[in-house]
Structures are given as structure tokens and as C-alpha cells.
Amino acid sequence: MNRKNLLAIILMGTFIFSCKQAAEKNQTVDLNSQQELIFPKGEKVTNNNFIGDVWVHMQVMADSVNQNSVGTVTFDPGARSNWHSHPNGQIIMSLDGEGYYQEKGSEKRILRKGDVVKCPANTPHWHGASAEKPFIQIAITSRVDGPTEWLHPVTEEQYLNGN
Numbered sequence: 001m002n003r004k005n006l007l008a009i010i011l012m013g014t015f016i017f018s019c020k021q022a023a024e025k026n027q028t029v030d031l032n033s034q035q036e037l038i039f040p041k042g043e044k045v046t047n048n049n050f051i052g053d054v055w056v057h058m059q060v061m062a063d064s065v066n067q068n069s070v071g072t073v074t075f076d077p078g079a080r081s082n083w084h085s086h087p088n089g090q091i092i093m094s095l096d097g098e099g100y101y102q103e104k105g106s107e108k109r110i111l112r113k114g115d116v117v118k119c120p121a122n123t124p125h126w127h128g129a130s131a132e133k134p135f136i137q138i139a140i141t142s143r144v145d146g147p148t149e150w151l152h153p154v155t156e157e158q159y160l161n162g163n
Contacts, residue, residue, distance in 0.1 A: 038095065039072040049150045052079025062143035069143060075099065075135045080128025080159060083151035088142035090119040092127060099135030101127045108162025111135070126154045
């Protein structure tokens with residue numbers, strides 16, 4: 001085998017090997033860019049207690065042994081709950097995205113992955129996604145003293161300005 005053929009074989013092998021590595025690298029990047037959800041997205045909410053597209057997956061339903069419910073709530077950008085309150089309060093744990101939380105008479109807060117909010121008992125509040133990004137949260141709600149009291153919708157001004 002002459003030097004030209006050997007050089008051509010080496011170059012061809014290098015090209016094929018580098019293309020294979022690039023393809024594997026791109027495949028890894030594509031796989032890593034897909035978000036893995038910890039919990040299923042759940043069922044789309046069809047009641048009038050939310051504005052926009054919202055999904056709920058209940059992990060724990062309150063019962064006589066444990067009177068706390070635990071659910072994952074996924075809000076599309078711009079989606080939010082109505083004003084509401086809980087007789088025993090609520091805990092919100094931010095899993096992903098960017099969300100808002102506001103208590104009546106207080107400033108709107110921005111929530112990001114890892115943030116936790118303790119909603120006081122009987123305090124009107126709302127929560128949902130930011131206008132640009134979806135938001136996923138876990139809501140832990142005690143049912144000891146009764147169900148959630150749903151109030152009026154959050155106006156566009158309240159949502160955008162936190163007033």
C-alpha cells in the first residue's frame with residue numbers, strides 16, 4: 001500500500017470517527033435539553049378557579065388518617081389561580097420555572113425553583129406562572145378545618161403590577 005492510500009485511509013477514518021463523536025455529542029445535548037418531570041403533569045383544570053391553562057396531579061388526597069392534600073400544579077405562562085384562602089394555610093414548593101405569589105395587601109413575589117412559601121391561614125392569596133415562563137409547584141394543603149375558599153379572579157392589573 002502506498003503512502004497516498006494510507007493517508008487517504010487515515011483521513012477517512014478520522015473524518016468518520018469525528019462525525020460519529022459529533023452525532024453522539026448532539027444526541028446527548030438533545031437528551032439533556034428535554035426536561036424530565038418528577039411527577040406527571042396531571043389533568044387539565046376545567047373549573048372557573050383559574051385563569052389560563054393549568055394542570056393538577058394529586059399525589060396525596062386528604063383522608064381521615066392524614067388530612068393534608070399534596071398536589072403538583074403546572075401553570076402555562078400567564079396562568080394563575082383566583083384569589084383564595086385556606087382555613088389552615090398552605091405550603092407552596094417551587095419545582096421549576098418562574099411563578100408569582102401574592103397575599104392580599106402585600107407585594108407580589110417572584111418564585112423560582114427551590115423557593116418555598118408558607119401561606120398563612122385564612123389569608124387571601126393567589127399564585128401562578130409569570131407572563132413569560134411556565135411554573136410548576138407542589139401545593140400542600142391541610143383540610144382539617146375545611147376546604148379552600150375560592151374568591152374572585154385576579155385582575156390583569158393585579159397580575160401584571162402586583163397591586
